[in-house]
Amino acid sequence: RKEVEQDPGPFNVPEGATVAFNCTYSNSASQSFFWYRQDCRKEPKLLMSVYSSGNEDGRFTAQLNRASQYISLLIRDSKLSDSATYLCVVNAGTASKLTFGTGTRLQVTL
Amino acid sequence: DAGVTQSPTHLIKTRGQQVTLRCSPKSGHDTVSWYQQALGQGPQFIFQYYEEEERQRGNFPDRFSGHQFPNYSSELNVNALLLGDSALYLCASSRLGPNTEAFFGQGTRLTVV
Numbered sequence: 001r002k003e004v005e006q007d008p009g010p011f012n013v014p015e016g017a018t019v020a021f022n023c024t025y026s027n028s029a030s031q032s033f034f035w036y037r038q039d040c041r042k043e044p045k046l047l048m049s050v051y052s053s054g055n056e057d058g059r060f061t062a063q064l065n066r067a068s069q070y071i072s073l074l075i076r077d078s079k080l081s082d083s084a085t086y087l088c089v090v091n092a093g094t095a096s097k098l099t100f101g102t103g104t105r106l107q108v109t110l
Numbered sequence: 111d112a113g114v115t116q117s118p119t120h121l122i123k124t125r126g127q128q129v130t131l132r133c134s135p136k137s138g139h140d141t142v143s144w145y146q147q148a149l150g151q152g153p154q155f156i157f158q159y160y161e162e163e164e165r166q167r168g169n170f171p172d173r174f175s176g177h178q179f180p181n182y183s184s185e186l187n188v189n190a191l192l193l194g195d196s197a198l199y200l201c202a203s204s205r206l207g208p209n210t211e212a213f214f215g216q217g218t219r220l221t222v223v
């Protein structure tokens with residue numbers, strides 16, 4: 001079983017749609033959680049950290065369920081510029097080692 | 111702030127050769143981690159350096175080695191290159207700790223022919 005699992009997609013949605021991505025992780029000792037965005041042939045960039053209480057940043061909402069070892073990302077009012085791969089990332093240790101999922105590809109269309 | 115810089119951006123090598131990739135961390139960061147990202151996959155952790163020592167290592171063979179210098183910059187060396195080593199190699203810098211943000215360089219795209 002992979003440490004971090006995501007549906008690779010692609011998710012094809014029209015502009016203005018709401019789309020949700022899910023991710024599960026296997027290590028119950030995981031301490032911190034993130035969503036990164038990666039554009040084609042570019043480096044990953046932090047989109048947002050994920051907290052147990054849930055957090056929101058504009059059109060983006062992230063949720064963490066520690067009991068189910070499940071992380072989600074909700075994107076409202078999708079824009080063409082949201083087209084990218086969204087990587088679910090977990091840090092299980094005391095250092096800064098990050099474990100990535102394979103990523104979920106999102107394509108927003110007109 | 112220059113952010114994380116990596117060199118070179120692209121590289122083509124022949125099977126069996128050796129390669130050295132370089133990374134300069136973001137100002138104020140003391141920890142450098144290296145990742146390998148194959149096409150269609152998420153980045154895979156290779157190893158992490160802090161205080162010029164390898165602190166953690168992922169599931170990569172000894173052909174992969176590294177170094178961190180006193181100025182926190184780092185090198186990744188890969189010996190006896192295989193076709194399967196073709197990938198995007200990413201360097202991430204951060205401050206040590208589980209909740210600190212990691213910043214990635216633009217990566218080095220290595221092609222082994």
